[in-house]
Structure formats: C-alpha cells, structure tokens
Amino acid sequence: MNTRRKLLTGMGAAACGLVAWQASTRLPAAAPAAEVTGATRFPNVTLYTHEGKQVKFYDDLIRGKVVALNMMYAQCERTCPTSTANLRQVQKLLGERAGREVFMYSLSLQPELDTPERLREYVKRYRIGPGWLLLTGARADIDLLRRHLGFFDVDPVVDFNDLSHTGMLRIGNDRLDRWTMAPTLTGPEQILSTINHVDTTVVHTAYRAPEPVSLG
Amino acid sequence: MKSSFLTGCSGKLRPYSGSLFLAKGGQPPAAAVQDAPAQASRRTFLKGGAALMAAPLLMTSQKSFAALPPSPPTVPWQAILPDEITLVYGAPLSPAPTEAANIANGEAGRPPHQRWSEFGPQAEPYELHIAQRDDWVFNPSYPPQRTWTYQAAEPDLNTLAPVVFAHYGHPILCRIYNDLPAEHVGFGTPDVSTHLHNLHTGSESDGFPGDYYSLTKAGPTLTGPGGFKDHLYSNIYAGYDELGNGMGDYREALGTLFYHDHTTDFTSANIVRGLIGFYLLFDHLDSGDEHDPTPGALRLPSHPYDYPLGFADRRFDPNGILYYDQVSPEGVLGDKIVVNGKIEPVLQVARRKYRLRLLNEGPSRFYQFYLVRPNNVIQPFTYIANDGNLLETPLLNQTSVRLGVAERADIVVDFSRYPVGTELYVVNRLTHLPDDTRQPYQVVAPGVRVLKIVVNREPPEQDVSQVPSTLRPLRPLPTTAQLAALPVRRFLFERRQNMWAINGQFIDINVPRAVIPQGSAEIWELTSIDDGWDHPIHIHFEEGRILSKVINGRSVAVPPHERGRKDVFVIEGRATTRVLMRFRDYKGKYVMHCHNLIHEDHAMMMRFDIV
Numbered sequence: 001m002n003t004r005r006k007l008l009t010g011m012g013a014a015a016c017g018l019v020a021w022q023a024s025t026r027l028p029a030a031a032p033a034a035e036v037t038g039a040t041r042f043p044n045v046t047l048y049t050h051e052g053k054q055v056k057f058y059d060d061l062i063r064g065k066v067v068a069l070n071m072m073y074a075q076c077e078r079t080c081p082t083s084t085a086n087l088r089q090v091q092k093l094l095g096e097r098a099g100r101e102v103f104m105y106s107l108s109l110q111p112e113l114d115t116p117e118r119l120r121e122y123v124k125r126y127r128i129g130p131g132w133l134l135l136t137g138a139r140a141d142i143d144l145l146r147r148h149l150g151f152f153d154v155d156p157v158v159d160f161n162d163l164s165h166t167g168m169l170r171i172g173n174d175r176l177d178r179w180t181m182a183p184t185l186t187g188p189e190q191i192l193s194t195i196n197h198v199d200t201t202v203v204h205t206a207y208r209a210p211e212p213v214s215l216g
Numbered sequence: 217m218k219s220s221f222l223t224g225c226s227g228k229l230r231p232y233s234g235s236l237f238l239a240k241g242g243q244p245p246a247a248a249v250q251d252a253p254a255q256a257s258r259r260t261f262l263k264g265g266a267a268l269m270a271a272p273l274l275m276t277s278q279k280s281f282a283a284l285p286p287s288p289p290t291v292p293w294q295a296i297l298p299d300e301i302t303l304v305y306g307a308p309l310s311p312a313p314t315e316a317a318n319i320a321n322g323e324a325g326r327p328p329h330q331r332w333s334e335f336g337p338q339a340e341p342y343e344l345h346i347a348q349r350d351d352w353v354f355n356p357s358y359p360p361q362r363t364w365t366y367q368a369a370e371p372d373l374n375t376l377a378p379v380v381f382a383h384y385g386h387p388i389l390c391r392i393y394n395d396l397p398a399e400h401v402g403f404g405t406p407d408v409s410t411h412l413h414n415l416h417t418g419s420e421s422d423g424f425p426g427d428y429y430s431l432t433k434a435g436p437t438l439t440g441p442g443g444f445k446d447h448l449y450s451n452i453y454a455g456y457d458e459l460g461n462g463m464g465d466y467r468e469a470l471g472t473l474f475y476h477d478h479t480t481d482f483t484s485a486n487i488v489r490g491l492i493g494f495y496l497l498f499d500h501l502d503s504g505d506e507h508d509p510t511p512g513a514l515r516l517p518s519h520p521y522d523y524p525l526g527f528a529d530r531r532f533d534p535n536g537i538l539y540y541d542q543v544s545p546e547g548v549l550g551d552k553i554v555v556n557g558k559i560e561p562v563l564q565v566a567r568r569k570y571r572l573r574l575l576n577e578g579p580s581r582f583y584q585f586y587l588v589r590p591n592n593v594i595q596p597f598t599y600i601a602n603d604g605n606l607l608e609t610p611l612l613n614q615t616s617v618r619l620g621v622a623e624r625a626d627i628v629v630d631f632s633r634y635p636v637g638t639e640l641y642v643v644n645r646l647t648h649l650p651d652d653t654r655q656p657y658q659v660v661a662p663g664v665r666v667l668k669i670v671v672n673r674e675p676p677e678q679d680v681s682q683v684p685s686t687l688r689p690l691r692p693l694p695t696t697a698q699l700a701a702l703p704v705r706r707f708l709f710e711r712r713q714n715m716w717a718i719n720g721q722f723i724d725i726n727v728p729r730a731v732i733p734q735g736s737a738e739i740w741e742l743t744s745i746d747d748g749w750d751h752p753i754h755i756h757f758e759e760g761r762i763l764s765k766v767i768n769g770r771s772v773a774v775p776p777h778e779r780g781r782k783d784v785f786v787i788e789g790r791a792t793t794r795v796l797m798r799f800r801d802y803k804g805k806y807v808m809h810c811h812n813l814i815h816e817d818h819a820m821m822m823r824f825d826i827v
Contacts, residue, residue: 041543079713150543153714167713168818170543176401179542180481183715183722183819190724193426193436194481197407200398206436206726 041177042148045141047107050119050134057145061133062174066199067103068191069170070184071151072134073110074122079167082185084126087169089188091132093207094195099131102195107145109162111136150181173198251551251647251657284651287532287539287552290355292560293668299564300520301494304368304378306388309341313389313446317439324429324442330418330802335450339389342380343369346408346477346491347395352376354552355559358536363557364396364404364489366475376557377493379524380475384499385463388449394430395443403540404485407433411478412447412495413622414470414604414756414783416454419804421447422756425821426725426805428479435480436725437805451497454758456801457735464801467691468759468781470497472524472573472604472624480725484547484579484813487528488540490557492577494524501688502606506681516600517571517628517681523563524573527619527666528554529581545714547580547653547814553644553666560665564672567632568679571600578621579813580653582750584646585617587629587669590639592662598683601626605759605781606688618646620752620786622811625777628683634671642667653814655750655789690780693761693796699739702796705730706741707822709751709787709810715818716749716810722819728805730824737798739763747789751815754784756806757826760795767791784811799826 044058055061070087072080084106091098098104108114114122119134128134136142146152151166153159171194172179182194189207196205315332317323329336345367352363366377382388396406407430411423420427426437427445434441453464477483477491498504506518516522529550533539541548552559576583587595599611604624617625634640645663646656693699708719715722721729732738740760742753747768759781765772768790785793809821 148543150545151714152545154546164713166545166715168545168715172542176399177542178400178402178405180405180485181543181818182481183713185713186722186819187724187726189436189726193725197405197428197433197435197481200432203432203441204434206434 041179043141043144045137045144047135047137047141048116050116050123050136052116052120055135057141061103061105061135064175065103066101066173066195067105067171068195069105069107069149070168071109071146071165072106073108073162074114074118075110076162076165078163079165079185081126083167084128086184086188086191087132088126088128090191090195091129093188093192094131095210098129101201102131102199104132106132106134107142108134108136109142109146109165111139111142171195171198173200176200251549251650284531284548285534287530287550288357288534288536290357290552290559292665293562294356295353295558295561297556297558297561297563298374301523302372302375302378303519304342304344304380306340306342307369309343309389309391313339313341313391313448317442318446319440319442322431322443324427324445325434325439326427326445327420327804329420329446329448330804331450332448335387335448335452336389339387339448339450342388342390343393344378344390344410345369345371345393345395346410347371348397348400349373352490352557354530354532354538354554354557358532358559361537363538364486364491366392366410366491366493376490377475379493380495381504381519382449382451382495382497383504384451384453384466384469384497387451390447390449391444392447393444396430398430398432403542404489405479405482406430407435407479407482408477408486408491409435409479410447410475410491411756412449412475413473413754414759415449415473415495415497416452416464416468416470416758416801417447417449418802419806419826421449422804422806423447423475423478424725424805425478425480425483425723425807428482452801454798454800458800465691466499466501467689469499469502469606469688470604470759471502471601471606472575472626473497474526474575474577474624476577480723481817484817485540485542487577487813488530488538488579492526492528494526494573494575496522496524496573514606514684514687515680515682517569517679521566521568521681522571522573524556524575525563525667526556526575526577527583528577529579530554530559545814545818546651549580549648549651549653553581553664555667560668562668562670564670565631566673566675567634567636567671568675569628569630569632569681569683571626571628573601573604573624573626574617574619575624576619576621578811580621581648582621582646582656583617583619583644584656584659585619585666586615586643586645586663588641588643588662590641592643595629595640597630598628599625599777600628600683600687602777602780603759603782603784607777607780608688608690609686610683611776616645620750620784620811621813622752622754622784623786631669631671632679636671636673638671640669640671641665642669653812654748690761693763694737699763699796702737702739704739704741706743707808709742709744709753709820711746711749716751716815716820718808718820718822721822723809723821723823725823727823728825729822732799732824732826734803734826735800737796740795740797741792742785742787742795743792744787745790749815750789750812751787751820752784752811753787753808754811755795755797755808757802758798758800759783760785760797763794763796765791765793803827
C-alpha cells in the first residue's frame, strides 16, 4: 500500500477509501487544468489543511512568505517519522517565528488516504504545534505541486515509488524568489540556518537561544 | 523492450522543466543539438516488468511538461578574447588588516588568522569586490544582462573575474568585499563565501561554506555579519612544519587555482551567476618568467602567453537571458559553453608556444577537449599539469583532455608549427544525454566547437620558452608496509532520498564527520555503489595521491595524467579510488564534497576538522 502504483491501478482498499473520502468531503476528483498564475512559479491549486480549511496554495500559503515545505504521508514508516520529529525540533528552534514569520507545510504523498481527519491525528501523534500545516488535496494537484517543488526523480520507477520519496525540505523566500533546500534528516540547526539564510529579517543564521525574559 | 518503451515515451521521460518553460502544447522542442538523442538512454535499471508497470502511470499523467528548450542560437566567433588576461594587483588596504576580525570596522566575524605573526605582517594587500553588473554580453545574439563578478577596486569591465598572480614565499592578504544587493530577486544568494580552490591555508581563509557573509547576514559559522572578510593566503607549500625551512616542501607546489563562491546550499546558483576566477601560483621552478636566468627555472611559456581558460555550461531562456532552475533536483545542463565569459569566442595567438590552463567551471557538464583543424584533424599538444599541479614529466603528443567539474589541465600548444592565418578549434566531444546532469555519456566526433583559435601574428621576439623533460618531482610514496600501517577512512557516495549522501549522511555544517590529528597521513577510500552518477569529489586543504582505482570490481591502471597530485577525484559509476592524504600545518574546519554543483547543493558534502 506504500506505492502510488498500487493506488492508481485502482485495486484494493485504497481505492475504496478514496471514493469514500471524496464523497464525504466533496473534493473534486482532479482539477482539469491547474492554474498557473502569471509571474509565479507555483500553481495556485486548492488544498485542504489538517484543520479542514480550504486554501489556495500560492495565494494563501506562499505569496510573500518565508516557507519550508516537505512531503510525507501518514502511513510512511521509513523516513517520515524521523523527518517529522526532526522538523518538530526545527519548529521548536523557530519558536514564536513559526506560523508568523516562517511557515511550515507538509504535503501528503497519499492524498487519497490522508484525509484532513487522518492528518489531524498525525498532528496530535507527533505533537506538531501551531504554524505548521499538513496539507492534502486532489491527486493531480498534489502531483503538480510535487513537480513544481522539485520533489521528483526523472526516473519514473523511482518517482512513482512512495518508499523512495524525496527527503528534501524546500525552503524559500517568495518575495525575493529565492529558493533552496535542506535535507529533512540533517541536523535541526542546519535546517534552521538555511531557513534563516533566506529570511532577510534574520542576521545571524546560527541558532541563538532567545533572550531570557526580564522578570524585573 | 527497454529501448522501445523509452523511445515511445521519450517526451514524458523528462517530465519536469520548471515553470518558466511550461509547454503550451505541441511538440516538445528538440534536444540540444550537441548531445546524444533521448532514445539512447542507458538507464539500465528500467527493465521489463518495471517499465510495464510504470507505463500506465505515464499515460495517465495529467500534465505535459516539455523538455527544456535549447538556448537560442548564437552567432559564433564574434567575441575576441583579450590577448592578455586581466590581472589584479596589490594595493594598500584601509583599515589595515588585523589578526582578529575587525568587527568594529565592518569585517565579518571570522576566527582569528592562524600563523598571523609568521605571514600577516608582510602579506601583500589585495582587494576584490563581489559586485553585480547589468551589462555583460555572453554573445552578440543575446542581450546585455545581469551577472555577478569579482572586481578589482578599479574594475576592468572586460572581464568577469581578474586573475591573481601569486608567488610562494609571498603571502597575500585578500580583502573580499561583498557589494551585492541584499534585496536581490531571483536565483543566487547575495551572501557569499569565497573558497580558494585548493590553497593550503587556514580554515578561516578557506571560504568555508558556513562562513557566508554580507552587511546583513552572518553564516552559521561566523559570529557576525560584515561587508568584507579578510583572507590570509600564506602561499606556503604543504610540509611547512615538517621541513621547518620556512617555506614547506616545494614538491607540494600548486599552480592553477581558482576562487569561487562556496556558500552552503547556493554554490551552484552563485557560480552560474558568475562568481568564479583564477589564482595562479608561481615559485622558483615555475616562476612565471620564460626569461628566468635562474638555474633550474622551468621557463614554461609565461604571461601573456600563459592563458587560463574557464569553461562553464550555461542555459539561456528564449529571450537569451541566463536561465537557472532553483528547484530542479537535477539542476540545469548548459547547452552553451561559456569560455571566459563568452560563448564561442576567438582567441588570437602569436606563432609561438602557449601555456593554456583549462578549467571545468561546471556546474555539471563534463568535457573531453580536442584541438582540431577546420577539417577536424586532431592536433597534438603537451600535457604538463593536472588539477593545477605540474606532473613529474610532461606527457608529449597528447590529443585530448578530459575534465570533470573542477578538474584542471595545463597544456602547452606550440603554435609556431602553424603559419599565420591558421584557424584551429577547441572542440568538446564528450556528450551528455539530453538534460542529464548525472554523468557524461559518450565521446562523439567531430564534437562541438567551443573556442576558435586564430594564429594571427608573429611573436614580437623569439620564443625562448620551453617544456623541460622534467617538471616537478613528486615526493616518493610511502612503502607498501608504511601504507599498510596508515589509518583508512571509507567514504561511501550514494543516492539517497532524491539527494546525495556521504556515508548515509547529508551536510551538517555544524558537525564534523571526521576529526583528524594535524600532521597525520591517512588513506581515504572513496566509493560509489551507484552506476547512475559520476561524482567529482573535491577534498579541501591538501592534495592527494591516487593509490589505486577499482571500477566495476576491476582494478584499473591510474592514467598517467592522474599520477601526480590531485584535488578532484572523479568517481565514475561503481568505483573505489584510494587516495593518500596528509593534513599539515593548519587546523580547523574544512569540507569534502562532490563538485558537481547540483550534488554539492543537494547535500553531498561533509565537514572534517583538523585538530
């Protein structure tokens, strides 16, 4: 059940789950043609947050922001748990900047299975705090985003295998159209310094503990 | 089955091209003419059942991404390269350089210079500015456009990076100002760290990837931002402490070095922007003076007949503007070869010997260069140095130079063999599959002409330069017993999670993956288990000697041009290369990384510390 190959051949319980979820959420099966906004590099597709909110990818999540995005799925038992725990550390290092100055997003690689409800469970299980949205949507839209984010392999066999999915965290500053990445499995402080690098409001890219709050 | 499948789906095998080149329907553009056709794929793992399973997925793909369109056509042989390269000269610095970072006066927060008392006071001051300009012309067919450059305080606008001539025994204090705009929009970062590849220097002057700086930014391994940073290039040979002669071991001399941005995560983008230039190092043997009367001086062809040539693969968008894809995990394979900043330029030479110093600037393309007549008949030359290091003896009557990214070759060509008016071409016969940045493909004649050489004049004086039969001796290798007693470190270079890893780990600039006692010697075993990629592995700080090469399980002879000292080791396919390394004279943090800049920026780098 770990590969999109199996899902897309339309066999097994996965397909049933897909139908059920689509019925319950009235999500369109696939956007007929993804909207590519003029000057932007990312399609402005519709996604759903783990909180059940409908959002436009570019307008609501990216435009003008410093962001960090990765791919995951709730059933992933190989790299996702470690990656998620690692990104949770990054979120802690970001402190109050998370969700205010730096926005973290995780896109599901198995949108048919990862309903907002399942992603909400995932958020609880990993104690993911505010300022980090888990996202799902129509398969075609997720696939399109995946390619625009550089989360693919040119070898189709590797590309369509969820088990070998990307471990990159796409990091960028949309205002400056400045994009790079960090591995989700490297040290949290390394990831933080890459985020701080593209965030022009930050001078020191290394982690610095917050100033102690004055009690006087 | 494999080939027919691949042929049938060739348009979809390159499913992504970046948003700039989204197809509006119709046929995908033709692949770059100089490269191999798409159906010649050798992705050997795409076999039988796997292909059949993947096929329906390709068919159901919702979108059609076109292959990256080729760069627009250029008119060749319009730009004339200068007869003499542009040099940069020393000049006093204000404020005066200091051992510790001069933070109060705007220097970035680096650690204090090592060996300051030995080299600092007498170091000759140099000044370089990293700047943006908007008027560079790669080719008359393309509009003037933005590049980033290294400039002297009073820039020569004919070059993107002036050449530094340095001499052993004469330290240089190079102050590098970062004048890039902080609010730069588009690919590249205006926070920079200049590495001098491959000087034997303190880590605080090495251009460590975490040491990037600007007025508004401090890299993770700096204590504070700054508009400039001082680099103490001591210009000593490795073996300085070991020999105690105040100079080091002249057998360790470096010759053809280059400086370039090395900022974590952004090296590829910033080099594509233009941040790369030459630094040539001379000594009593290779003195840079063909008239040198000193006994033993090699009297190789010297300036202006000593001419560095940097080759860079670049892609241009349909408007002729430099293109780079910031999010593609494969990078961008350039289909235009930029030579010293120009596409298809002309170098006019006198009828005499020239020393040409060839560098593959990357980001990803490999080359195999030949010198040919207009009828493609191959012309011989003499190969004298690899990776900037003179060989023990010249290799005569050579016909080709193969360069992985960051590899260098110094060759001597005797143009006195040709009458005035003779036209020659430097051609690249090494192809890549279309848009394949992973490894080169095949050597195919006649190749692509990247530089025209015209013998256009008699020399103003008799050519007194020479290529002696011995160049620079090598320190003898340790005995077999001594080698067997050395510690061995193994490094596995592999594909992992859509990126590339060393020993299963990705770059973490804060954590050394090896801690090495200063003064020690070790054997580093560099191994790749994937045949889908070539990795030109660069080890900072000291040169290595190749002890053995095993490719696909078979021991292969080390080719003659790789029997000297090297700083880039191309791991081709499934291979293991054993290298003798020494770590002398300095301490601190350094890196080893793949110099395919896409691999480097996708985490194939590790820090090592000398303690």
